[in-house]
Amino acid sequence: MKTGYLxxxxxxxxxxxxxxxxxxxxxxxxxxxxxxxxRLPEDWIGMNPRDISAATAQESLASLKIDGFADASALxxxxxxxxxxxxxxxxxxxxxxxxxxxNVSAQLVTNDxxxxxxxxxxxxxxxxxxxxxxxxNNSPVTVDLCTIARANGIAYFKVEYSVPAMSYHVVxxxxxFRNQTRLVVVGGTFKSGRRLQRMRxxxxxxxxxxxxxxxxxx
Numbered sequence: 695m696k697t698g699y700l701x702x703x704x705x706x707x708x709x710x711x712x713x714x715x716x717x718x719x720x721x722x723x724x725x726x727x728x729x730x731x732x733r734l735p736e737d738w739i740g741m742n743p744r745d746i747s748a749a750t751a752q753e754s755l756a757s758l759k760i761d762g763f764a765d766a767s768a769l770x771x772x773x774x775x776x777x778x779x780x781x782x783x784x785x786x787x788x789x790x791x792x793x794x795x796x797n798v799s800a801q802l803v804t805n806d807x808x809x810x811x812x813x814x815x816x817x818x819x820x821x822x823x824x825x826x827x828x829x830x831n832n833s834p835v836t837v838d839l840c841t842i843a844r845a846n847g848i849a850y851f852k853v854e855y856s857v858p859a860m861s862y863h864v865v866x867x868x869x870x871f872r873n874q875t876r877l878v879v880v881g882g883t884f885k886s887g888r889r890l891q892r893m894r895x896x897x898x899x900x901x902x903x904x905x906x907x908x909x910x911x912x
Contacts, residue, residue, distance in 0.1 A: 727782050728800065728877060730907035732900050735892075737787045747779035775801065784896060786889070796893055798881040798900065805876040807868075810842050810849040818851060826855060833859040843867070846905040863890050867901050872911045877904050 724740035725731050734740065755769055775781055786796040807814075819840035826835040839854040850869040856862065863886060867879040879900055881893040 724784075726800070726903075728802065728871070728904070728907075730903045732903035734784065734896065734899065738896050739785055739787055741783045741785065743779040743782050746781060746783055747777055750776050753777075784900070786892060786896075789889070796881075796883040796885070796889055798879060798893065798897055800877060800879045800900065800904075802871060802875040803878055805870055805874050807851075807870075807876070810851060810870070812842055814851075815840065815842060819853075822853065822855075826857075830857050830860070833857050843901075845902055846909045848905040848908055850901070850905070860884070861886075863893075865894055865897055867897060869901060869904050869908065871904065871908050877908075879904070 722736055723731060723733050726740070727742045727744075732740075750773070753773065755773065780801050782800045784798040784800075789796045819837070822840055823835055823837050826837070827833065835855055835857055837853065837855045839852065841852055842849050843852040844850070848870055850867055852865075852867050854863075854865045856864070861884050863883050865881040867877075869877040869879065871877040879897055881897045883889050883893050
């Protein structure tokens with residue numbers, strides 16, 4: 695269990711590298727690349743993996759100014775997933791003109807966890823602060839929430855943490871989806887207060903839509 699989670703932790707960096715916003719269609723009812731429909735607040739928009747891939751085709755760790763953010767090989771692997779069209783993004787439109795745009799990413803990974811129960815919490819959560827601190831170049835990480843949540847009959851992993859030195863807040867869901875995959879939904883913001891709460895609300899909408907869709911697929 696811990697090995698699988700450490701690998702998926704690499705995706706926590708994705709919100710930080712989302713730097714493109716041109717040509718995003720404005721729509722409230724968004725049909726995800728992964729099959730579910732989510733009704734977003736009017737000030738949030740979705741961008742499918744194909745458009746994200748095109749927008750980041752010429753980007754590098756240096757151009758995104760994240761080459762010193764964490765292990766270079768790990769970040770290259772993540773950026774390659776974005777470029778290859780495997781990652782969907784949701785953006786807060788009110789932050790699109792800022793250097794750091796509040797956003798949520800979604801992508802599929804292999805589900806090697808099985809069915810989650812509360813008994814998995816110690817295995818998933820005990821070493822998490824140490825793992826995350828290591829991934830953020832030894833910047834201390836505060837884990838505010840680490841639990842098993844439930845929606846539409848599906849149990850999923852939910853973690854929220856912050857990196858005080860970077861004023862960075864992350865909320866991550868890992869949702870058993872279909873065909874032995876997990877939908878990894880990660881929100882990132884450099885702000886607290888209302889902007890963090892708005893991001894949480896959007897992620898909750900995505901989780902509700904994704905679990906409803908997954909449950910309907912049997």
